Amino acid sequence: MQRALTLAATPGLDLGPNPRVGCVLLDAGGATLAEGFHRGAGTPHAEVVALTNARHAHGDDAARGATAVVTLEPCAHTGRTGPCADALRDAGVTRVVYAQPDPNPAAAGGAGVLIGAGVDVVGGVGAEDARELNRVWSTAVELGRPVVTWKVATTLDGRTAAVDGTSRWITSAAARRDVHRLRAEVDTVLVGTGTVLDDDPALTVRDADGPQPLRAVMGRRDLPATSRLAAPGPDGVETCHLRTHDPHEALAELWRLDRRHVLLEGGATLAAAFLRAGLVDEIVAYVAPALLGAGPPAVGDLGVTTIADAARFDLVDATVLEPTTDDLSTPDGPASGLAATNVRLTLRPRKES
């Protein structure tokens, strides 16, 4: 299973909306027959890759009597590829060991199909590691909507800009580079029309590898024709304009577009709308050691009037972001926020215990 997990975690893949999956085929003596991993939407699943490799290496009957070790329960549905449960059965595999049960109701049931076909099935081996490998995908599939991470850059007193609207830069260059890393990890970046009008962001990934996330704007107003988001992104993809104020509707549309992880980068109003709807799964806050005393707040009205109703989260990480050599050599120097030491706090909704 460890080898299957390593295959699944192969770096440099563009998975799209699909999970990371690895598969190892073993012969009756426990020797490796073949391996496979999933390379992303539209390509064969890990089990099919492994079966194909086995056939190429050892002939058509290679998998007869074999054991398949796979990080995710083999699927039972026909998508762009046929069901893996059928493929394993048809190839003569007699034992399947899998880690994570398939959280996707449309794809689940593969274990049952295999058991019904007389295959010996063991599930849950290394399930936690396998789930962690596809943490965001698993949560999204369970929720039936994209996972939402809200990113906010704030002063110690919770301001995201000064009274005159200026906000460049509250946080350090190191913090802003970390935001690009965050953007590179999601498949969608979402702001409100208000942020487009106020800040005209580009929302592209710089200083990080990987595909550009979809740039999405939410709200009923048109985008100014001269705004950066009115033009196609560096990958030629148009901005997705979601003409609604309802976070549920926006996420449903993004889900239809095969989106699994949305980074919310809008202002206080958009953040408050998602928080009130219970649709924020993670908060990543960059806190600058600065005070403004006035200016736009990090989050708008949450409908909370008394302390018992405060929106509570679990702090899952606190990381000090030291200024880099680059920061220190910027012309603005230490007088601006650029060269400061910032703190990144990661919060998740509180688990009731």
Add this chain to the structure above:
Amino acid sequence: MQRALTLAATPGLDLGPNPRVGCVLLDAGGATLAEGFHRGAGTPHAEVVALTNARHAHGDDAARGATAVVTLEPCAHTGRTGPCADALRDAGVTRVVYAQPDPNPAAAGGAGVLIGAGVDVVGGVGAEDARELNRVWSTAVELGRPVVTWKVATTLDGRTAAVDGTSRWITSAAARRDVHRLRAEVDTVLVGTGTVLDDDPALTVRDADGPQPLRAVMGRRDLPATSRLAAPGPDGVETCHLRTHDPHEALAELWRLDRRHVLLEGGATLAAAFLRAGLVDEIVAYVAPALLGAGPPAVGDLGVTTIADAARFDLVDATVLEPTTDDLSTPDGPASGLAATNVRLTLRPRKES
């Protein structure tokens, strides 16, 4: 010098407004004749203690030809005790090695007195360690006013209470225990009359050893006769009422009362007044992983309208405060802020470089 620093750092002392000082007397061969350290205001200085100990152990001429190793430049002024420089000279000490130059203009000059008397004087040996031992005292003496630490307990969005004024509890029990540690380290706790009217705090030290700090209130309004601060503290000491809105005046009065370290625990208005006056030397912020969306802000108007004028600080420490077993067993449980993991951020005014 290391031994003299260790003597100075003797735990359990109530120094009052005085610095920690240690002294070792060595004979011509380098053997220890006697030691001494300062026990606090009204007691003999470290040098005098060491000279007295030497006399008791080795007779009246014990210190003749000796070397005195002392953590702070021997004083040249007559306070409640005579000048140490004179005492060392009169005892026949021929060499003085000291660490930190005396930052107190009223007491400095001891090295000059000794040199004038033909004593061999070496200063600055271990000066950084010695200064660190009396960091707050040194800064206060240099500034000629008490050092000010502003403590604030806030949500991630910079709120210190909900719209209805409730604030118990924004931060965790562990964070509030840490505040008592902080109170035990200062000699004065200061709030505004507004905080007395709103929250009726006791401002006493619980769960920590050491003397109670002076409880001070700033502002022109009378304290309600029924308020906790209207009654004497647990040590029988009356609350000090500073009838001014001017932070400079308040600190000058506290300085006259021999105060060296003030913990500012008031609300947004008091904090803003000290910040605007440039009179905050340290910020200790307890940040709870919670959002309120509305309610009193951490700090009032600072007169800042554009980002370039933000009050910038250096982050000198970020500490995660894990909930303790006590927290987890409170009846309020994880639904309140009590059992949360909080972050303590320590900031100091930015050094220009």
